[in-house]
Amino acid sequence: MIAVKKRITGFVSLLLMVSMIAACSSNQESGGANENSGGKEDTSSKQEDTSKPVEITWWNFPTYQALDGEVGKYEKQLIEAFNQKHPDIKVNLEMITFDGGPQKLNVAIATNSAPDVIYDAPGRIIDWAKKDLLAPLDDMFTDEDKNDIAPAFWKQSMANEKIYMYPINTAPFMMAVNKTVFEKIGALDLLPLDKPDRTWTFDEYKKALEAVKEKAPDVIPSGFYAKSQAGDQGTRAYLANLGVSRFLNEEGTSVAINTKETGAALDWLVQAQKDGLVVSGSASLAAADVNDLFLQGKLAFSINYSAVLRAQNAPLKQAEFEDVLLPYPTLDGSEPKLEPYLGGMAIFNNDDEAKIAASKTFIDFVANDPEWGKKSLIQTGGLSVRNSVTGLYDDPEYTYSELARKFVTDPPTIADGYAEVRTFWFPELQRALLGSATGEEALNAFATKANDAIAKAKTANTAAK
Amino acid sequence: MDFTFFQKKQHIWRDWIASYLFLLPALAFFSVFVAYPMLKGIYISFFSYTLRDFDFIGLENYQTLFQDATFGKSMWNTLLIVLIAVPVVVIFSLFVAMMIYKKSEGLRSLFRGVFYLPAVSSVVSITVVWASIYHSNYGILNYITSLFGMEPISWLGDTRTALLSIIVVLITTSVGQPIILYVASLGNIPKSYIEAAQMDRANSWQIFKNILWPMLMPTNLYIIVITTINTFQVFAIIQLLTSGGPMYSTSTVMYGVYEQAFMLGNFGIASAMGVILALVIGVISFIQFKYLGSDVEY
Numbered sequence: 001m002i003a004v005k006k007r008i009t010g011f012v013s014l015l016l017m018v019s020m021i022a023a024c025s026s027n028q029e030s031g032g033a034n035e036n037s038g039g040k041e042d043t044s045s046k047q048e049d050t051s052k053p054v055e056i057t058w059w060n061f062p063t064y065q066a067l068d069g070e071v072g073k074y075e076k077q078l079i080e081a082f083n084q085k086h087p088d089i090k091v092n093l094e095m096i097t098f099d100g101g102p103q104k105l106n107v108a109i110a111t112n113s114a115p116d117v118i119y120d121a122p123g124r125i126i127d128w129a130k131k132d133l134l135a136p137l138d139d140m141f142t143d144e145d146k147n148d149i150a151p152a153f154w155k156q157s158m159a160n161e162k163i164y165m166y167p168i169n170t171a172p173f174m175m176a177v178n179k180t181v182f183e184k185i186g187a188l189d190l191l192p193l194d195k196p197d198r199t200w201t202f203d204e205y206k207k208a209l210e211a212v213k214e215k216a217p218d219v220i221p222s223g224f225y226a227k228s229q230a231g232d233q234g235t236r237a238y239l240a241n242l243g244v245s246r247f248l249n250e251e252g253t254s255v256a257i258n259t260k261e262t263g264a265a266l267d268w269l270v271q272a273q274k275d276g277l278v279v280s281g282s283a284s285l286a287a288a289d290v291n292d293l294f295l296q297g298k299l300a301f302s303i304n305y306s307a308v309l310r311a312q313n314a315p316l317k318q319a320e321f322e323d324v325l326l327p328y329p330t331l332d333g334s335e336p337k338l339e340p341y342l343g344g345m346a347i348f349n350n351d352d353e354a355k356i357a358a359s360k361t362f363i364d365f366v367a368n369d370p371e372w373g374k375k376s377l378i379q380t381g382g383l384s385v386r387n388s389v390t391g392l393y394d395d396p397e398y399t400y401s402e403l404a405r406k407f408v409t410d411p412p413t414i415a416d417g418y419a420e421v422r423t424f425w426f427p428e429l430q431r432a433l434l435g436s437a438t439g440e441e442a443l444n445a446f447a448t449k450a451n452d453a454i455a456k457a458k459t460a461n462t463a464a465k
Numbered sequence: 466m467d468f469t470f471f472q473k474k475q476h477i478w479r480d481w482i483a484s485y486l487f488l489l490p491a492l493a494f495f496s497v498f499v500a501y502p503m504l505k506g507i508y509i510s511f512f513s514y515t516l517r518d519f520d521f522i523g524l525e526n527y528q529t530l531f532q533d534a535t536f537g538k539s540m541w542n543t544l545l546i547v548l549i550a551v552p553v554v555v556i557f558s559l560f561v562a563m564m565i566y567k568k569s570e571g572l573r574s575l576f577r578g579v580f581y582l583p584a585v586s587s588v589v590s591i592t593v594v595w596a597s598i599y600h601s602n603y604g605i606l607n608y609i610t611s612l613f614g615m616e617p618i619s620w621l622g623d624t625r626t627a628l629l630s631i632i633v634v635l636i637t638t639s640v641g642q643p644i645i646l647y648v649a650s651l652g653n654i655p656k657s658y659i660e661a662a663q664m665d666r667a668n669s670w671q672i673f674k675n676i677l678w679p680m681l682m683p684t685n686l687y688i689i690v691i692t693t694i695n696t697f698q699v700f701a702i703i704q705l706l707t708s709g710g711p712m713y714s715t716s717t718v719m720y721g722v723y724e725q726a727f728m729l730g731n732f733g734i735a736s737a738m739g740v741i742l743a744l745v746i747g748v749i750s751f752i753q754f755k756y757l758g759s760d761v762e763y
Contacts, residue, residue, distance in 0.1 A: 109516050226710070281602065293602075426710065
């Protein structure tokens with residue numbers, strides 16, 4: 001009897017020891033992004049365990065317009081449709097916000113708890129790719145796919161010659177105008193709406209601002225902001241076009257916006273604020289504050305708009321008016337340079353091949369399913385990155401947005417150290433707006449700091465390769 | 466055989482065990498949520514800890530911070546906020562408490578409610594209200610100043626007014642609790658002391674100076690230390706109102722920690738900032754305890 005008890009005790013002890021060792025080793029395997037190099041070779045044992053569903057986590061910004069006013073409702077429907085075709089993959093959805101989401105992602109990555117799939121933009125995705133945190137997606141594309149998408153989009157979806165972002169939706173960033181205000185003051189002819197490409201000069205733009213100031217005193221002619229980083233593309237594209245320059249050079253290796261002309265454009269902006277052509281106190285306003293004024297009908301021009309934002313803002317309008325998209329005016333009337341909004345999906349390399357494979361299946365469904373691919377694209381309010389997919393919307397602003405794609409330029413968001421570069425932008429704008437520096441001085445100071453950050457980040461990224 | 470010694474020993478041992486068992490939940494909570502993160506923070510501050518790297522670099526983060534003009538500015542702003550806000554909070558709350566002190570119980574409850582409301586309301590909600598008050602185009606503050614013929618002021622967008630505007634919001638969110646504490650402390654001071662002073666024909670100022678103030682010293686110490694620590698850590702108000710601008714004029718060390726860690730992913734630098742802030746708070750709290758400590762009991 002004692003011998004039997006001993007055997008049972010021995011067996012239970014052995015079982016406990018084995019389970020403890022298994023638990024410990026599974027902890028080690030789940031080690032994270034910072035210990036990637038040591039953990040990657042141990043993934044083969046986990047591959048293709050088809051006996052149970054693979055569970056993946058999808059973190060999503062409000063990329064899709066809220067369905068019935070409920071954020072995340074469309075995503076749930078999308079997952080449900082995906083599960084009808086792929087019951088073996090369970091997708092856990094977590095909605096994050098544009099305000100707190102980026103910070104939450106940084107913390108998740110640093111604490112080895114990053115999601116498997118993310119729908120985001122190149123600014124962050126390519127930065128993660130350069131830090132070796134993402135799984136490459138090259139095997140998801142055929143040559144036919146590659147030819148169907150413009151090189152500019154590929155440039156934004158790649159790092160170290162590998163594809164890390166599955167590009168899906170796009171729209172050029174531009175300005176918007178409250179057309180109703182101009183109709184009311186009988187100055188519609190001051191807007192370049194009779195021109196198919198709607199391009200216009202700085203002088204024409206100034207006349208339009210002055211008309212609003214004179215004839216619609218309860219409306220602020222235009223907006224500007226410099227409080228925080230959100231919407232920074234609007235400020236840099238606005239100034240770059242007014243000064244006929246670029247934010248960064250074509251290679252993305254140094255700042256190019258610090259020209260005499262752009263400095264003068266910034267000086268004009270400072271004066272325009274004093275003259276009442278630009279909202280006062282712009283140094284303390286954020287992009288959202290200015291767009292709120294636009295949606296309330298209190299602002300004639302918003303400098304940070306796109307077809308996507310227009311669709312997303314439609315339910316938020318607090319006044320009845322027609323909003324129309326416009327390109328940024330240029331000093332000499334030359335073609336504007338518009339930064340593209342690009343949205344796409346990426347996969348975090350969480351050292352689990354089964355999850356990576358499942359994530360690819362999910363992304364393929366979101367982007368290419370015959371029914372849900374197109375439906376999802378429309379739900380973003382954006383255009384397709386594919387040349388073969390056009391005419392999704394019956395709306396003149398979308399038609400114009402399609403046309404304005406010819407003005408799209410390289411975005412600076414994929415430059416090395418971009419995350420740090422943008423932290424220097426608003427303090428320098430504030431310096432100019434508050435009269436502590438001339439436009440040119442502020443832009444030069446920005447260039448010095450930003451070039452240093454780009455060079456340092458480039459060195460770090462090269463060393464890490 | 467004399468068992469008294471063993472019984473006494475056993476008794477002490479039982480008491481020791483019991484006291485530590487009672488302490489255990491708080492100790493476990495403290496260890497997991499305070500001590501461990503604090504030690505880990507100190508540990509991380511010696512590393513280049515980014516989204517990609519985790520390399521030991523010794524004191525390099527501290528060296529970087531001491532050479533960084535923005536960090537210096539943030540530290541200066543933080544100290545300035547503490548130097549202005551803490552005395553104002555203490556004096557204002559004591560003043561209000563004195564006003565309430567002599568009122569009837571009903572009025573005292575009313576004032577407690579009125580002044581405690583901001584303390585129990587979300588800082589975010591109060592800050593959003595203040596953001597609309599300060600709005601340069603549609604804010605009520607500029608409307609009021611315009612009645613006196615003043616030009617609109619960009620309260621949060623001007624380096625001359627932004628920090629002061631932040632301090633005002635901070636004070637409104639900070640005075641509730643000290644007022645309640647002062648009112649409670651004043652209520653606990655035996656009436657006989659004051660009556661005796663009145664019989665000796667002491668005036669209000671003499672009563673305050675010689676009786677109330679010394680007896681409030683333990684409360685003063687608590688309020689000053691807690692308000693100082695909380696003020697050093699002001700974050701939400703700055704994040705919501707100015708994001709540290711314009712031109713870093715409202716940037717504080719705590720906002721810098723947030724910016725470095727969560728926006729830029731430089732956790733090593735952020736931890737070093739946190740360690741420096743903790744040291745500064747520790748030194749100032751020590752000085753406060755040393756010079757404001759009191760053994761008054763009543």
